[in-house]
Amino acid sequence: MQINNDIYQTYGHDWWAEDAVFDICSLRYCMNPVRYGYFKRRLQEQHLPGQSVLDVGxxxxxxxxxxxxxxxxxxxxxxxxxxxxxxxxxxxxxxxEIDYRAGKGEALPFSDGSFDIVACCDVLEHVDDLSLVISEVARTLKAGGVFCYDTVNRTWLSKVALIKISQDWGFTSWSQPNVHVWEKFIKPAELIAVMSRYGLVNQELRGISSRKNPLALLASLRALKKGRLSNQEIAAAFAVCESKDLKISYMGYAIRSSSV
Ligand SMILES: C[S@@+](CC[C@H](N)C(=O)[O-])C[C@H]1O[C@@H](n2cnc3c(N)ncnc32)[C@H](O)[C@@H]1O
Incomplete structure (x- = not known):
């Protein structure tokens, strides 16, 4: 199954439109507050270094x-x-002031050790070559620098939630076909193994999940499909939060060791 990354070539200013497709609004209203809140807290608590940030994807x-x-x-x-x-x-x-550049995670156009922090969120499950992207993240990080990530676990639950309910089943689907391909989802142990190959030592894993029960979530998705809920309302109804549950989406951070 070929992943449809071409869709990101079609999104323009609708990234920031209130009535954008839910593919985009879910990132803005459900995922971003949770992951940024987590990264900020960890960076502050652990007195991790950091002024320069690269956001990959x-x-x-x-x-x-x-x-x-x-x-x-x-x-x-x-x-x-x-x-x-x-x-x-x-x-x-x-x-x-943000310096935006065109390029892929597999070939970052920056010299070694350029950044204190590299972030890569909701991207690793889209890339052509995960190992190459992680090696580039490690290369462009300073020793002691921090890699902040989130991605999707490859479990039966992520297949039901993000492939079947979100993409395949017309009754509830809100995402275009093949925006996600289940086989490209990444188990935490696999990500940790690839990171450690390139000197990125994982520090923590946290889940990103909903506080609502599955039936309430299905009802909200149906209401979205019927146009009865706005994107912001459905994001509120989803009540996405940081959790211990890694079965669908998870996030974490790794530190670049000095001995690579
Ligand atoms: C789901 S969006 C996430 C966007 C952003 N990180 C966020 O969470 O709001 C996936 C992004 O990954 C980008 N992408 C796809 N393949 C990539 C690659 N090989 N390297 C870097 N970015 C890639 C897409 O163009 C798209 O902008």
Missing amino acids: CGGGFLAEEFARGGFDVTGIDPADRSLEAARKHASDNNL
Whole structure:
């Protein structure tokens, strides 16, 4: 099954539109507050170094903007030119200085040890070569630098939730076909193994999940499909939060060891 990454070449300014497709709004309203809140807390608590941030697969800039508002010097990179245009315009409209570049995670156009922090969120399950992307993340991080990530676990539950309910079943589907391909989802142990091969030592894993029961979630998705709930309302109804449950989405951070 071929993943449909071309869809990100079609998104332009709709990244920031209130009525954007839920594929995008779910990132903005469900995922981004949870993951940025987690990264910020960990970076502060652990006194981890950091001023320069690279956001790999930055899309329209949801995460890049949070880091920029948090006072970091941010660079974002993505292969989708239209997404980058939207990201640049939104940053400039909001007086945020973010250096957006075109490129892929497999070949980052930065010299070794350029960044204190590299973030890569909701991207690893989309890339052509996971191992190459992780090796590039490790190469561009300074020793002691932090890799912040989130991605999707490859479990029967992620197949039901993100492939069947979200993409395949017309009664509830909200995502375009093949935006996610189950075989590309990554088990935490696999990610940890690839990271450790390149000197990225994982520190923690946390789940990203909903507080609602599955029937309530299905009812909300049906209401979205019928146009009875706005994107913001459905994001609120999903009540996505940080948790111990790694069965669908998970996040974490790793530190680049100095002995690579
Ligand atoms: C689900 S979106 C996530 C966007 C952003 N990180 C966020 O969470 O708001 C996936 C992004 O990954 C980008 N992408 C796909 N393949 C990539 C690759 N090989 N390297 C870097 N980015 C890639 C897409 O263009 C798209 O912007």
